[in-house]
Amino acid sequence: MPLDEYQYALDLERPDHTSLGQFPAAMDWGPACECARFAALRAHNLVALPNTGEVTVEPAWEESRGEPHVGSVRVVLGGNGNGATAVNLPLTYFRAAAQQASRGLVAQKILQPREEFHYSVVAFRTPRSEPAKAKRAFTIEEVASPLIVKTASSRELFAQATPFGPAHAADVPLFVPQRVLDDAAALTRAAGADETAGVLIGHVCRDADDQVLFVEATDLIPAKHTRSELTAVTFTAETWTAAESAIRLRGGREIMLGWFHSHPAKFWCSPNCGPEARRECPLARSFFSGEDCALHRTVFPQAYGAALVVTHAEAGMRYAMFGWRHGLIVQRGFHVLNASRAVAEAISSEAIIGEKHEEACD
Amino acid sequence: MIQALTIPIRVSDVTGQKLVDVKDAPNDATIGELIEGLLPRMNMPANDNGGRTLSYQALLDRDGRHLHASELVGDTLMPHDRLVLQPEINAGAK
Numbered sequence: 098m099p100l101d102e103y104q105y106a107l108d109l110e111r112p113d114h115t116s117l118g119q120f121p122a123a124m125d126w127g128p129a130c131e132c133a134r135f136a137a138l139r140a141h142n143l144v145a146l147p148n149t150g151e152v153t154v155e156p157a158w159e160e161s162r163g164e165p166h167v168g169s170v171r172v173v174l175g176g177n178g179n180g181a182t183a184v185n186l187p188l189t190y191f192r193a194a195a196q197q198a199s200r201g202l203v204a205q206k207i208l209q210p211r212e213e214f215h216y217s218v219v220a221f222r223t224p225r226s227e228p229a230k231a232k233r234a235f236t237i238e239e240v241a242s243p244l245i246v247k248t249a250s251s252r253e254l255f256a257q258a259t260p261f262g263p264a265h266a267a268d269v270p271l272f273v274p275q276r277v278l279d280d281a282a283a284l285t286r287a288a289g290a291d292e293t294a295g296v297l298i299g300h301v302c303r304d305a306d307d308q309v310l311f312v313e314a315t316d317l318i319p320a321k322h323t324r325s326e327l328t329a330v331t332f333t334a335e336t337w338t339a340a341e342s343a344i345r346l347r348g349g350r351e352i353m354l355g356w357f358h359s360h361p362a363k364f365w366c367s368p369n370c371g372p373e374a375r376r377e378c379p380l381a382r383s384f385f386s387g388e389d390c391a392l393h394r395t396v397f398p399q400a401y402g403a404a405l406v407v408t409h410a411e412a413g414m415r416y417a418m419f420g421w422r423h424g425l426i427v428q429r430g431f432h433v434l435n436a437s438r439a440v441a442e443a444i445s446s447e448a449i450i451g452e453k454h455e456e457a458c459d
Numbered sequence: 460m461i462q463a464l465t466i467p468i469r470v471s472d473v474t475g476q477k478l479v480d481v482k483d484a485p486n487d488a489t490i491g492e493l494i495e496g497l498l499p500r501m502n503m504p505a506n507d508n509g510g511r512t513l514s515y516q517a518l519l520d521r522d523g524r525h526l527h528a529s530e531l532v533g534d535t536l537m538p539h540d541r542l543v544l545q546p547e548i549n550a551g552a553k
Contacts, residue, residue: 236482334546
């Protein structure tokens with residue numbers, strides 16, 4: 098757990114600066130810690146992820162107003178020494194907490210649904226207190242990260258890769274073979290009106306020449322023992338057991354990089370819609386729901402964790418990749434190895450993340 | 460012979476990337492109590508997107524069996540056993 102000696106709160110206001118109140122924010126610094134650990138791995142040519150035990154989280158005050166007004170949050174790994182790594186999180190890290198607070202205001206009819214509001218962040222130092230005594234006390238010690246960083250050539254992969262989706266300089270390059278997309282599409286097609294899922298596996302790599310980190314997906318393991326429905330798929334304990342067994346059987350020292358799931362959007366469309374409307378259906382837009390975000394946070398909090406969403410639209414398959422950037426889930430670009438013409442020509446549309454997405458055709 | 464009151468075990472998440480050693484898991488704790496105590500300290504969410512309690516199962520790596528929450532640590536586990544905490548969790552259009 099990171100060392101955090103501050104209590105954060107959000108000041109919400111309307112666009113005309115009318116105050117909506119101050120709300121405490123219980124922050125989840127887990128993704129921020131993972132961001133700092135991966136930044137250290139990138140910056141210091143480490144062979145393993147550093148432990149989370151040395152992470153501190155502290156506010157950086159606004160230049161204009163100073164304490165307690167927060168301009169950004171600084172996540173520091175490794176103290177103040179030469180080997181320390183610091184990551185600055187923008188205030189967008191508090192966006193989910195602000196949306197949570199606004200939902201209460203909507204319930205009280207102080208705000209209308211989707212009404213615009215602004216937020217700023219304040220922080221107050223809290224006295225250190227003894228942690229609450231657990232029902233069952235026991236001692237745990239973090240074990241040094243077992244992540245194996247494979248030495249490989251990114252130049253060879255770039256030579257056979259086609260970029261797809263929105264690129265960003267902060268993102269570690271992610272390479273995905275065309276056949277992984279084909280497998281995901283085949284699973285999606287076979288599942289028909291049900292959502293389906295899988296586990297992405299591969300390696301975190303370091304380039305032999307320039308030491309730059311990148312991620313290479315090698316395969317997609319279909320998720321077994323799931324419960325699938327029109328708008329949901331449930332990963333069970335047996336799903337994870339089967340995936341781990343498959344990885345062990347392969348013997349390739351691959352790790353779980355992330356996951357895939359499908360959106361059977363053409364089956365969500367109203368049967369009353371004509372062919373033209375079905376082709377333009379808003380339900381075919383890629384999105385990463387609140388539940389998807391929660392799954393990604395729960396199972397794949399590592400900064401390299403990726404999530405592929407395949408939308409089965411009337412016009413064909415659409416692909417969108419999501420991942421972590423500065424501790425937030427974003428839509429991200431990736432590189433398709435040996436891309437098919439269909440993928441090379443496909444347009445990646447902007448996805449909705451977490452917020453309410455389309456639920457009906459009109 | 461005096462029996463130990465606690466045993467050491469190793470616990471990981473499903474990816475294997477989060478790994479902790481529990482130095483002294485109490486013999487008389489249930490697996491459910493052990494999981495409940497581990498989740499916050501391994502920074503693993505206890506609730507889903509809707510605030511409902513997430514269900515985690517513990518897989519005993521030694522024999523590939525999912526343990527019941529009511530089983531006792533002392534009856535079920537041996538020193539240096541490895542547990543994998545596996546959530547039952549939804550992805551979906553909500």
